[in-house]
C-alpha cells in the first residue's frame with residue numbers, strides 16, 4: 001500500500017466516516033430544523049379571495065376573512081413562528097394605517113392571537129407599504145431636496161410599534177434602517193411596560209435587487225428615488241460590522257441580515273465578530289422566486305436546492321431564517337418526500 005492510502009491519511013479517514021449514513025448524521029455539523037424557520041406572510045383587506053402574488057408562486061395577499069384557515073394550516077404543519085406584513089387599503093404621507101388601532105396589522109395580529117395564542121408573531125415595523133410615496137418613513141423638503149425626515153419617522157415608528165404590541169405582537173422587527181430606531185423603540189417599549197418584547201433590528205439591510213417580488217406583494221415600491229441613502233451598498237462588507245456594533249449598543253436583542261444567500265460572507269463575519277448575539281438572516285423574495293422559477297422549468301431539484309441553500313445560510317452563522325419556503329419545508333419533512 002502506498003503511503004497515499006495509509007489508514008491515517010486524512011482523506012481516507014473522511015471517506016471512512018462518510019460511508020455509513022448513521023455516522024454521517026452523527027458528525028453532521030449543521031442541521032436545518034423546522035424550528036429554525038420563520039414563515040413570512042402578507043395580509044390585505046377584510047374580505048374576498050386570496051390574491052396570488054404572481055412573482056412568488058404559492059404566496060398570496062390573504063384577506064382577514066381567509067386568515068383563520070391560513071393560520072390553521074401553518075399551525076398544523078408544525079410551524080411555530082411567522083413574520084407578518086400588512087398591506088393597507090389606504091395610503092397617505094404619514095402611513096397612518098400602520099398605527100391605527102383598526103389598521104390591517106392590528107386587526108390581523110388580534111385575529112391570529114385569538115386563534116393560535118402560541119404562534120409567535122414577529123411584526124414588521126416600517127412605513128414603505130403604508131405611505132403613498134413608498135418610502136420607509138416621513139418625507140419632507142430639506143433645502144429643496146425631498147428626503148426622509150429621520151426624527152419625524154422615529155416618532156411615527158414608536159406609535160406603530162406600541163400599537164402592534166398592544167394588539168399582541170411578540171417581537172418587533174424594524175426594517176427601515178432608520179437611524180436610532182432600535183434605541184428609540186427600546187426606550188418607548190420599556191416606558192410603556194413592554195420590557196419583555198424583543199427587538200430584532202434590520203441591522204444589515206442592503207440596497208438590494210433581491211426585494212423586487214416582495215414590493216409587488218406589499219405594493220410598496222418607492223414612487224420616486226430609491227432607498228440607497230438609508231440602505232447599505234452591496235459592495236461593502238466592513239460597514240456591516242459597524243452597523244452591527246451600533247445596533248448592539250442601541251439594545252437590539254437579535255441582529256438581522258438581509259438578503260441572506262447572496263450575503264453569506266456578511267452573515268459569517270457578523271457571527272464571528274458577535275457570536276454571543278442571536279443572528280437572523282432574511283432569505284428575501286427574489287432569492288425565493290429564482291429557485292421557484294428554475295424549479296417550475298424543471299431545471300433543478302427544488303427540494304434539494306432549498307435544503308442546500310437554507311442549510312448554507314445556517315452554516316454561515318444564522319441561528320434562524322425568515323423565508324418563504326417554510327410551509328414547503330414543513331411538508332417535505334412531514335411527508336419525508
Ligand SMILES: [Zn+2]
Pocket residue numbers: 126127128129135136175176
Ligand atoms: Zn420599509
